[in-house]
Amino acid sequence: MNATDLVVRKVKKRRPANSILNALPWIGPAIALILFVVVWPAIELIKISMTEISSAGTLDGFNGLENFRKLFENPDLRTVAIRTIFWVFSVVLLTVLLSLPLAQLINQSFPGRKFVRWAMIVPWAASVVMTSIIWKWILELTSGEFNLTLQQLGLQDQPVDWLRDPRYSMYVLIWVAVFVSIPFTTFVILAGLQSIPNDIVEAAQVDGAGPWQIYRGIKFPLLRNALLIATIINLINVFNSFPIIWALTRGGPGYNTDTTITFAYKMAFVEYNMGPSTALGVINFAFIMAIVLIYLRVTKATRDQA
Amino acid sequence: MKKIGLRRLSAIAAVSLSATVLAVIPAHAAGVTIKIITPNYTDAMPAYYEDLNARFMAANPDIKVEHTNLSWDDILVKGRTLVATDSTPDIMNLNTFSDYAAADLLYKATDIFDAATLADFVPAFINNSKYNGTAYAVPDLASARMFFYNKKLLYTSGVNKVPSTWAQVKKAAKKIKAKYPSVYPIALPLGSEEAQAEFAIWTGGNNGRYFDNASQKWVIDSKANVKTMKYLTSLVKAGLTQPSPASTNRTDAFKLFSQGKVAMINASVFFPSTLKDYKSKVDYGIAPFPHSKTGKSITLGVQDYFMAFKKPGNEAAVKAWMNFLFSPSNYAGFLKAAGGFIPATKSASSSVDSSLLPFIEQLPNAIFYPGDLAAWPKVAGALQTQLGTGVIGNPKAALAKIQKVAVAAGTK
Numbered sequence: 001m002n003a004t005d006l007v008v009r010k011v012k013k014r015r016p017a018n019s020i021l022n023a024l025p026w027i028g029p030a031i032a033l034i035l036f037v038v039v040w041p042a043i044e045l046i047k048i049s050m051t052e053i054s055s056a057g058t059l060d061g062f063n064g065l066e067n068f069r070k071l072f073e074n075p076d077l078r079t080v081a082i083r084t085i086f087w088v089f090s091v092v093l094l095t096v097l098l099s100l101p102l103a104q105l106i107n108q109s110f111p112g113r114k115f116v117r118w119a120m121i122v123p124w125a126a127s128v129v130m131t132s133i134i135w136k137w138i139l140e141l142t143s144g145e146f147n148l149t150l151q152q153l154g155l156q157d158q159p160v161d162w163l164r165d166p167r168y169s170m171y172v173l174i175w176v177a178v179f180v181s182i183p184f185t186t187f188v189i190l191a192g193l194q195s196i197p198n199d200i201v202e203a204a205q206v207d208g209a210g211p212w213q214i215y216r217g218i219k220f221p222l223l224r225n226a227l228l229i230a231t232i233i234n235l236i237n238v239f240n241s242f243p244i245i246w247a248l249t250r251g252g253p254g255y256n257t258d259t260t261i262t263f264a265y266k267m268a269f270v271e272y273n274m275g276p277s278t279a280l281g282v283i284n285f286a287f288i289m290a291i292v293l294i295y296l297r298v299t300k301a302t303r304d305q306a
Numbered sequence: 307m308k309k310i311g312l313r314r315l316s317a318i319a320a321v322s323l324s325a326t327v328l329a330v331i332p333a334h335a336a337g338v339t340i341k342i343i344t345p346n347y348t349d350a351m352p353a354y355y356e357d358l359n360a361r362f363m364a365a366n367p368d369i370k371v372e373h374t375n376l377s378w379d380d381i382l383v384k385g386r387t388l389v390a391t392d393s394t395p396d397i398m399n400l401n402t403f404s405d406y407a408a409a410d411l412l413y414k415a416t417d418i419f420d421a422a423t424l425a426d427f428v429p430a431f432i433n434n435s436k437y438n439g440t441a442y443a444v445p446d447l448a449s450a451r452m453f454f455y456n457k458k459l460l461y462t463s464g465v466n467k468v469p470s471t472w473a474q475v476k477k478a479a480k481k482i483k484a485k486y487p488s489v490y491p492i493a494l495p496l497g498s499e500e501a502q503a504e505f506a507i508w509t510g511g512n513n514g515r516y517f518d519n520a521s522q523k524w525v526i527d528s529k530a531n532v533k534t535m536k537y538l539t540s541l542v543k544a545g546l547t548q549p550s551p552a553s554t555n556r557t558d559a560f561k562l563f564s565q566g567k568v569a570m571i572n573a574s575v576f577f578p579s580t581l582k583d584y585k586s587k588v589d590y591g592i593a594p595f596p597h598s599k600t601g602k603s604i605t606l607g608v609q610d611y612f613m614a615f616k617k618p619g620n621e622a623a624v625k626a627w628m629n630f631l632f633s634p635s636n637y638a639g640f641l642k643a644a645g646g647f648i649p650a651t652k653s654a655s656s657s658v659d660s661s662l663l664p665f666i667e668q669l670p671n672a673i674f675y676p677g678d679l680a681a682w683p684k685v686a687g688a689l690q691t692q693l694g695t696g697v698i699g700n701p702k703a704a705l706a707k708i709q710k711v712a713v714a715a716g717t718k
Contacts, residue, residue, distance in 0.1 A: 055684050056409040057389030075707070141549065141558075142567060158488075164497075164550035166698070252498055253552030254695035269383045270498065271687035271711075272405075274390070 042285065049282045053274035067275035071283075074276065076255045076263075083170070084239070084259040091174055091238045092231060095181040099230070102182065103189035104215075124183035132247035135176050139163050166256040169249050173257055176244050181237065185230045192226025193219065232295040236288060260284055337368030338623040340396035343388070344373070345381045345610075347447075347644035354643035362630050369623045396620050397627060399446060403611040407437035408680030408718065413614045415441035417621065418628050426651045431609050434674050438718075443611035444632075445650035447641060449574045450605045450665040450672060451507055453593045459489060459569040460591075468593045470603065472511075472537055475570065475596050479546040482569045490548040492541055493562060493571040496694035499555035502675070502686050503606055505693050507572050509534035510604040510673045511597030516685070516712075517676035524685070524712035527705040535701035537598070542697045552694030564588060574608075575665040576646035592664055594671075605665070607672035609650065681715035688712070 049067055052060040071077060106117050123131055138146050139162040147159040162168050196219055204214050242261050245251055251258035251266055258266065260280060268277035344355065352375040359371045374395075376384060385400050389411065406412050415424060415435065424432070424441075431445035455468060463485040465478040479491035496504055506516065514530035517523070525531070541547050548554055548562060560577065562568040564586035572595065581588065594603040612631070614624040630636060634653055641649055648662060648669075649655045658666065676682055688711040696704035 053390065054405065054409050055386075055680075056405040056411060057386050057391075058409045058411070059390065142562065142565070158549075161549040164553035166550075166553075169553075249553065250498060252691070252694070253550065253698060254692050256695075266691060269386060270691055272386060272684045273687075274386070 045278065045281055045285060049275075049278040051275075051278075053278070055272035055274065057274070063275075067279040070273075071276035071279040076258075077280075080255055080258050080260055080263045083257075084261075087170075087174065087177075087259050088235060088239050091177045091181060092234045094174070094178045095185050095234055096227065096231060098178065099182055099185035099189055102186045103193055106186070107190055107193045120186060121183045123180050128180055128241075128243045129247055131180055132176060132244045135172075135179075136163065136248055139172060163248055164253070166253055169257050173245055173248055176248065177238055177241060180244070181234055185234060188226050188230040188233075189223060192223045195226075196222045228298050229295075232291060232298060235291050236295075239284075239288065239291070260287075337370065338620060339370040339372055340620055340623045340627060341393075342371060342373045342397040342627070343381065343384070343395045344375055344399040345378050346375050347647070350643040350645065351375055354639055358631065358636060358639070362627060365630075366623075366626055369626060371627065394615050394617065396617060396624050397612065397614050399610060399612050401608075401610050402677060402683045402686070403435065403443035403613045404437050404678055404680045405683050406613060406615070407442035411615050412442040413616055413621070413624070415444055418614055418625050419444070419632070423629065423632060426653055428650055428652060428655065430607070430669070430672070430674075431650050434609055434677055435611060436678055437680065443613040444628075445609045446612050447644055447647035447650050448607055448609040449576065449647055450607055450668050451503070451572055451574050451595065452605065452665060452668065453595045454563065454571050454573045454577060455591050455593065456563070456566060456569045457589045457591050459486060459566070463569075468591065469570070470594065470596050472596055472598045476541065476544075476546065479541065479570070480544070483546060486569075489567055489569055490562065491546045491569045493554075493559035493568040494538060494541065494547040494551040494697070495554045495556045495559035496538075496551045496697060497553045497555040497558070498690045498694070499557060500690075501693040502689040503608065504556070504572060505531075505534070505538075505689070506673070506675070507595055507604070507606045508538060510601075510606060511595055512537075512601040515673065516689070517679065517717075519676075522717055524709060524717065526685075526689075526712055527702070527709040531705055532702050533598070535696045535705060539697045539701050550698075552696075552698045560584075563590075575648055575662060578661060579646040594668065602671075604671045604673050605668040607669060607674050609674075609677075680718050681712065684715040685712045 048059070050062055050064060052063040052066070054060055102120070106113060106120065138144050141147065141159050141161045141164070144159075144162075146162070147156065150156040151159065160168065162172050200218055201214060204218055209217065239259075240261060241259075242265065245257060245259060245262045246265070249257045251262040255263060255266075261284060264277050264280040264284060267273045267280065342355075344351065346352065355373050355375060359373050363369065363371060381400065385398060388394055389406075389409075394411065403412070415432070424444075427444060428448075431448055432441055435441045435443040435445055453468075459482055460468070460478065463478075463482040465481055467474070469475040469478045475492065482489060482491040494504065495501075502516075509515070509531050512530050512534045514525075514528060514534050516526055518525045518528075538551075542551055548559065548568065559568065559571060560573065560580055561584065563571045563573070564581050564584040566586075566588050581590070595605060597603045612628065614628060631640065632651070637649075637651065637654055641647065641654060646659075646662070648666060649658060655666070675686065679685075685708075688708050692704060692708050
């Protein structure tokens with residue numbers, strides 16, 4: 001702690017109320033925006049989750065925790081919740097595992113690197129719905145390129161219904177989610193790699209460390225922050241991912257590929273079960289809040305460390 | 307009912323365009339504004355309504371119409387959120403009405419139309435528009451379904467007589483499968499788009515229903531329905547249907563038929579025009595829908611509704627618009643734009659296209675959804691999402707699960 005820090009602390013201690021007032025004109029608009037777009041909808045969400053809603057959409061008064069009770073009575077909630085956890089963790093894990101070597105690759109200098117980096121970012125820059133629909137066409141039963149290619153190669157007699165057959169569809173969804181998550185993750189890790197000072201690596205080389213040793217002993221530990229941030233942002237993105245599932249399978253057949261996000265939507269707008277759906281909305285929101293809090297903790301910890 | 311989503315994208319583009327056009331018209335100084343929301347049966351609907359509303363507003367300078375055309379996917383979602391968010395429209399065209407009637411949001415049909423106009427609606431259709439014995443909506447059009455078959459696939463496989471019973475369907479399917487291994491003999495689209503319709507028409511031919519009118523009870527897990535589900539499962543297990551019937555939507559099945567990859571299919575009255583849109587070269591025939599040994603052939607009648615929402619001061623305006631729409635020449639234009647459906651009025655029925663006649667002949671054998679129950683939209687939703695799991699899992703358990711949802715939704 002140096003002298004300036006001490007002065008700032010003293011000032012803060014002496015006039016805390018005043019300094020908040022002084023800051024208000026600067027942070028006021030941001031606070032107002034947050035109140036309007038985050039806090040108010042959240043309060044409305046909680047309020048409506050304790051309201052009786054008819055299938056016509058009329059709000060028929062406060063009903064306490066009745067919507068939550070009905071939600072927990074739903075026989076499919078358990079499997080959907082377990083699937084959601086499987087979905088989030090497998091997508092994030094695969095994404096990170098694939099992004100690590102990819103980031104290493106595009107960190108090397110080779111001719112055409114710019115083009116490769118550019119090509120890698122396209123799936124991320126494109127709209128997720130668009131990417132999903134393209135995958136839907138690729139994997140289509142009779143006219144999709146994937147089945148046609150397999151048939152031409154003689155690897156398949158009868159076309160496989162990748163998206164509609166519950167034996168495969170969940171894995172196809174996971175693949176598409178990994179595909180759209182890789183670019184962002186790779187670039188976060190790339191940024192981490194580029195922030196590693198060259199002299200440390202050179203020092204290790206002088207000491208006779210091989211490439212694998214350098215990676216394990218120096219680079220990977222220094223990537224910790226980048227990995228943490230990439231993981232947590234991916235957790236949020238993948239958990240919230242609606243368009244991939246909805247565009248490719250609509251959560252079907254039955255609820256076989258639903259996550260709690262698509263399940264809530266399906267309950268509200270296909271089965272007109274508004275009340276329990278709003279209750280699930282609150283639970284989804286709480287889950288996201290928990291991850292965001294962890295994220296804030298982690299970023300604060302890494303900042304303090306630096 | 308949903309006409310297939312083939313032209314959805316262009317329809318959405320057209321919608322946003324017409325929405326912009328409407329938005330730039332300055333507000334009328336005095337009088338009432340009514341909001342109307344309708345689905346696009348076809349791409350021709352927005353243009354039809356634009357012309358209709360222009361003529362209506364010219365004749366009724368005090369009334370301003372704000373018209374929104376939506377795709378079926380969008381209107382099914384939006385119809386539910388409008389009421390909840392206090393932006394209830396004045397008039398809506400939808401595939402269900404009963405829960406709005408139960409929530410006391412709608413005008414009675416007698417508030418909107420005089421006796422002579424009401425008497426012109428086809429009695430069966432207006433009866434389906436009643437909630438607790440009172441009509442709260444009017445039918446705008448209807449459809450019936452029949453058994454479509456690919457003539458070439460059937461005849462060249464040695465099937466000389468079009469199957470009329472379940473046993474014959476299975477036998478024919480096996481012959482087709484033997485002759486054409488890459489063809490799916492029967493399309494069974496039990497995906498969420500129209501599972502409730504697909505199952506209703508099969509089980510209807512086995513005396514199975516969703517709701518028993520005599521006892522006023524849900525009978526989704528009845529013996530007849532379980533038997534139907536088991537029969538359909540046997541077709542799936544024998545490889546006589548397209549793969550993954552539980553997640554194949556009607557639109558997917560229609561495409562397979564249009565490409566000559568499916569030999570037999572349940573399809574609606576507008577299917578011929580869909581095949582034309584797909585530029586299909588399939589030479590098809592139409593027959594009454596096959597039935598079980600104990601049942602008889604039926605068709606599934608499905609209708610949509612126009613309904614007017616009670617709001618202070620809008621009664622005269624909605625009355626004027628609805629009567630304008632249902633005046634004979636405007637209604638003829640509506641039917642033309644909607645493309646290939648069965649008219650809902652007697653007067654329009656007298657001059658239909660001859661291609662509709664086989665379907666109209668089936669109407670006396672029509673069964674309908676229990677669309678007059680307030681619980682129907684909920685039950686239909688559960689049927690749509692879950693029926694398909696019956697043919698890939700446990701037939702009886704799937705039906706029992708939906709029955710539970712229906713019982714909880716009530717019988718009002």
